[in-house]
Amino acid sequence: MSSQEIRPYDLEKQAEHATLKEYDSTYRVNYFENIIIKVFSTTNTNRFQAQSLDGENLFELEPLGEYLIGASFDYKWVALEVSWTPNFLFSSVEKELAKSATNISTSLNFFYSDQWRQELKYTYIKGFRNNRVTESTSNIDFSNTVFNLIQGSTFFIANPNFSFRSYYAQTERQLKSAGSFIPRMIYSFAFTKPNLVFEVPEVNNLDEIRSFDIVAQVGYIHTFVINKKWYATLGLHSGAGSNFSKYFFVNNTEENFDSIFFTYESEAAIGYNSYRWFFGLSGNWRNYNNNNNESNQFNRDFGFFSLHLGYRFNDNKPMRKFFGWFEDHLGF
Template sequence: MKYIFLFFCIGLTFNGFCQETVEKDSTYITSFKHKIILKANINTQTESYSIQKNDTENFSLTANNNFKFTLSANYEFLGLSIGFSPKARNLPYKTSFQDIKMRLFVKQWIQSFQYRRVRGFYRDGEILENVQEQFPHFKTISWNGTTSYVLNPNFSLKHVLFNTEWQRKSAGSLIPNLRYGYQRITDRIDSLKEVQNIYSISLATDYYYTWVIEKNWFVTPAISPGIGLRFTDYNLDKFNEQNTLFTTALNLGLYFGYTSPNMVIGANFNFDSKASNAKTKTNIISDRSYAKLYFGYRFNAPASVKKQVDWIKDKVKK
């Protein structure tokens, strides 16, 4: 039933786009690409995995970081963000967390690249002898990419997610996405190294609609159904297992905030659901919800930064 629902959502959004063609209207969007925006946010998104030891034992591992902080900067066609997480006070051990993202903005195209590293997990929901079981060697490293295209030129995804533009009139758009990535999961079982390599590719059709309220305020609901393939390669000593999985995903989002020429502030609420047609030794947990609060400030770029970016633009044009 869930597969039918996802295919229905994808077909419905494509059908909606085919019924309407939109010409660009300069009154809908104000661009701030010639200003730097620095933004800080805090979110509650957690890192969790489902571990399948055998046919009867299945448990979850969760990273020890209840809150994550991200600092980001966007200017012209470039964007960079760095995420980190403090140690949770209620647990005696910590999680090492790194999240680096780079973005490129080219007209209605948005290209993003991500490097993510997380090490140090604990067994979720079970405490043995007043001690929560620790998995200090469980580590994940991911390289991910997303290529997106905003079909409606009067809708600004950069306003909703990156705050480099200002949506002045209500509008919405379909946004096809191609997502791809490689993830390496490692652990130690006794003296043996456990390794799982995951290669994934998926297609998603996002739909966002921004309601502009009293010029400065906005509310944007979003839905993103997706389908894809995941290839896994699991190794433990001489044992090897390979799988090809069909995956589905559904993301629901609600974004709202305040925008002005110099300042932005807002919050996001998201729900992610992911599933595959088979279980592997280590699988991504589905059905997660999280929230994010952010604050940003725009200012004119220093002459030295402007000079360097202009030099890059000139080289690209050549």
């Protein structure tokens, strides 16, 4: 059998899945019986806008590791992904500053059912630059500042004929143009070690910041398909959330803050998606706009541009048996 020919077993499982989940198989086709390997490169333009507690200084912090490479593994209902910034991707100007800098992200994503999706992600960033330098902040070193983020999101794809998997992870292919409303709940816990020491008696140095966010968001994503293989996807989302933050100081005192904020997100992608090979470009921009800058550790402006290339391999019977247990007993 040619490597480009789809196995009869795969065709049977695709038809079975469409019948079980009650969607129109002329709109989407899944590749759950394939092992899907993807490599990607990402330009990470995350920016964190922080205000000093006295309100005198405003910092616009950006990770020194702004370029990442990564890989993902997808099979059936589960997806594992890791990305990082290797040393050679740090700019030559910041080589010395970035000696101890790190930027790494890992994620685990899966579907509860055909339309309910769960995402879990951990991000660790060490080393920032300040893009808003003033006379009073020019000598502050952020190269040892550490940011940790644990984030989860749960969302529902309202239209069963729209393939979110095709757009996000390429475990499916959208065959005909379709779109869907997607309500989503996002929750995250962040803890930050500024590692900044001001040798001034009246300054109470900040030791750590811990914060919890919960966001309710609603959006719409639409994929336009040409000749069943070429696609373009556009999405817009908005929502509101609450932030609860606690500041810990070196003199063992604490301060609590909370705020309401609004989120805006846009995303776009173009690419090619065939049976075996797929590749594409995607971009995303998200803004968390707090109504009170002091009540949160950061105003956040997240953005990325990503290039990916992937291939689908045939699976084997031992893998089907292991992952099939979860499908049979948990309904994935």
